[in-house]
Amino acid sequence: MTDLITLQGRTALVTGAATGIGHATAQLLAQAGARVVVNHLHQAEAAQALVDGILAAGGQAVAIGADVSQAAEVQRLVDQTLAVTGGIDILVNNAGIIQEKAFLDTTEADWDRLLGTDLKSVFLMCRAVLPGMVVRGGGVVVNIASDLGILGRERYAPYCAAKAGVIGLTRSLAREFAPHQIRVNAIAPGPVATAMVSLEHMSAEWVEKELATPQHRLADPAEIAASVLFLCSDLSRFYCGQVLGPNGGSVMP
Numbered sequence: 001m002t003d004l005i006t007l008q009g010r011t012a013l014v015t016g017a018a019t020g021i022g023h024a025t026a027q028l029l030a031q032a033g034a035r036v037v038v039n040h041l042h043q044a045e046a047a048q049a050l051v052d053g054i055l056a057a058g059g060q061a062v063a064i065g066a067d068v069s070q071a072a073e074v075q076r077l078v079d080q081t082l083a084v085t086g087g088i089d090i091l092v093n094n095a096g097i098i099q100e101k102a103f104l105d106t107t108e109a110d111w112d113r114l115l116g117t118d119l120k121s122v123f124l125m126c127r128a129v130l131p132g133m134v135v136r137g138g139g140v141v142v143n144i145a146s147d148l149g150i151l152g153r154e155r156y157a158p159y160c161a162a163k164a165g166v167i168g169l170t171r172s173l174a175r176e177f178a179p180h181q182i183r184v185n186a187i188a189p190g191p192v193a194t195a196m197v198s199l200e201h202m203s204a205e206w207v208e209k210e211l212a213t214p215q216h217r218l219a220d221p222a223e224i225a226a227s228v229l230f231l232c233s234d235l236s237r238f239y240c241g242q243v244l245g246p247n248g249g250s251v252m253p
């Protein structure tokens, strides 16, 4: 890696990092030299295995469990992170859930759970982390949205609304915090081979539809992590409020 993409000396907090895109991101940021905080939700074993792998490769990492949809849990996560690291330079808001349901069957509880995890968590994490970045004189936030937040998708209204909200929140924070040398950007991935795109969460019909892109394939999580690394690095220092689209061609603006 060139010096431009070294994250040596920086601390990165990645939410929902025990699996999937968050897991690949934590691994890649650690490989680039960052000290990584691996947040997880009740996946202590998987998170510790990731941390152990990073440590064995000569990197620095620690696992901290917390539900990022709950304000008190977010504050505890950030307080514990600061106690261990002294400061947060990079925040990757990756944690998320998905639900397939006809709109007219969608309950208020479904809406609150989805929006709480996929959108409110980004608000809570940014509210807890940005003050420290302002004091430190800079930082980077990368929010994981989705191509579905741009395209919309039948039977996924709350998810699409949440991810569109993440894009709006990203652009607003990018404008508000640019004067503090804090860069806020988003990534809107297309279909990625993780647990989220599985029969556990989607009907076979929709898993098949996920493949309907020009490249006709699911991404490997590492292909999304590469975009996160770029946005975290100094290579992207003129990126502000942008939405990168590693999506196999699902969206061509």
Ligand SMILES: NC(=O)c1ccc[n+]([C@@H]2O[C@H](COP(=O)([O-])OP(=O)(O)OC[C@H]3O[C@@H](n4cnc5c(N)ncnc54)[C@H](O)[C@@H]3O)[C@@H](O)[C@H]2O)c1
Binding pocket: 015, 016, 017, 018, 019, 020, 021, 022, 039, 040, 041, 043, 066, 067, 068, 069, 094, 095, 096, 097, 117, 144, 145, 146, 147, 188, 189, 190, 191, 192, 193, 194, 195, 196, 197
């Ligand atoms: N897989 C895809 O096709 C795809 C496409 C576009 C965007 N995304 C987004 O990428 C992100 C990562 O998803 P993934 O595909 O890696 O799936 P995943 O299910 O492997 O990862 C999501 C992670 O978030 C964690 N999480 C859920 N709720 C949480 C909470 N309240 N607090 C803390 N952690 C929580 C889960 O435990 C899990 O480890 C999500 O935001 C998702 O919406 C995924």
